Amino acid sequence: MWILWLIAVLCVIYYVIIVTYSGLSTSFSIIWLFFAAVCILFGLGWDTYIRQKDRIPLWLPVSMVTICCTGLLVFTIVEILVFTGVAARDTSKLDYVIVLGARVKEDGISKSLKKRLDKAIDYLDENPGTILVLSGAQGMDEPVSEALAMKEYLVFNGVKEEQLILETRSYSTVENIAYSRVAIEEDQERKKAKSQESPIIMVPGTYVEVPDKPIKIGVLTSDFHVFRAQQIAKKWGIPDIYSISCDSDPVLFIHFCVRECAAILKDKLVGNM
Known part of the structure; x- marks a missing residue:
């Protein structure tokens, strides 16, 4: 599928951008090359399946699509939690x-x-x-x-x-x-x-103890x-x-x-x- 090839190219381009922009070549940024490789493999696999449908069992492409959809679903849920899961509160006057x-x-x-x-x-x-x-x-x-x-x-x-x-x-x-x-x-x-070190002396009965704030x-x-x-x-x-x-x-x-x-x-x- 041409979409997979396009995604692979975009992943490689983004990898080059973030490495050039921030110098993150030795960190988690390698994941974008991994995504590109996965897209290329899926693209090749899809082409192979289209040409040899009769020889490839149906459960194989279905399993691959299910894994991809599950991953996208998990990512979407986590990102929703990240950006909407923290309720807004008054943060003024924190200690x-x-x-x-x-x-x-x-x-x-x-x-x-x-x-x-x-x-x-x-x-x-x-x-x-x-x-x-x-x-x-x-x-x-x-x-x-x-x-x-x-x-x-x-x-x-x-x-x-x-x-x-x-x-x-x-x-x-x-x-x-x-x-x-x-x-x-x-x-x-x-x-x-x-x-x-320098306590204030008060006569008992002239004050009321309150719990620490x-x-x-x-x-x-x-x-x-x-x-x-x-x-x-x-x-x-x-x-x-x-x-x-x-x-x-x-x-x-x-x-x-x-x-x-x-x-x-x-x-x-x-x-x-």
């Missing part, structure tokens, strides 16, 4: 916002990370009392940790250092959430200990990544997580959606969400 890291290049932060940090700056302008938890370790191909790169960018753009907590141990979204939760708990303990925690990441980050947070100790999304790179948007679908299925399978 902490976890900013998830992204790739840091030799010549600076990636476009995805810049969009997240610009969104964080905008959020702080409207909510100056919020503390940002910058989460991300240093990958083997990164000059510094993602958290440190984020800090440098934010401080350069006017954010106060005392509003930033660095979490530099995480290499995945699960670790981002888990280690950031620990960092928030440690910050809460430091603040509690500091407040107890629960802290409000949010996670800030790219739009395609919010659903998975939120679900992982609920699984790993932050059940009432707020989500803040920023736009993703339009050139890489389709690639990110495909990659995110695979990541969601994997995390669901291994129990991370």
Whole structure:
């Protein structure tokens, strides 16, 4: 079928575009060459079936079509969850916002990370009392940790250092959430200990004890990544997580959606969400 050949060509072209645009040649981008190969094989198989219908059992093409349709259905359902499964909530005046890291290049932060940090700056302008938890370790191909790169960018753009907590141990979204939760708990303990250094003495009976106000925690990441980050947070100790999304790179948007679908299925399978 000519449609399969066209899809294969488009996959190869898109692969070249994203590699040239962002240098993702060693990452998940290879999936587009895989898609192209699958389309070519299906195209050849279809041509063979048309020419030799009498010799090829019907169950074989039916099985192949069923597998493809099932894959497309799963992808569609996951993407619907990604972009409509997170209900809009009031995210103002959060106590902490976890900013998830992204790739840091030799010549600076990636476009995805810049969009997240610009969104964080905008959020702080409207909510100056919020503390940002910058989460991300240093990958083997990164000059510094993602958290440190984020800090440098934010401080350069006017954010106060005392509003930033660095979490530099995480290499995945699960670790981002888990280690950031620990960092928030440690910050809460430091603040509690500091407040107890000079306690206010009051006469018994002149005050009423009230329970501590629960802290409000949010996670800030790219739009395609919010659903998975939120679900992982609920699984790993932050059940009432707020989500803040920023736009993703339009050139890489389709690639990110495909990659995110695979990541969601994997995390669901291994129990991370």
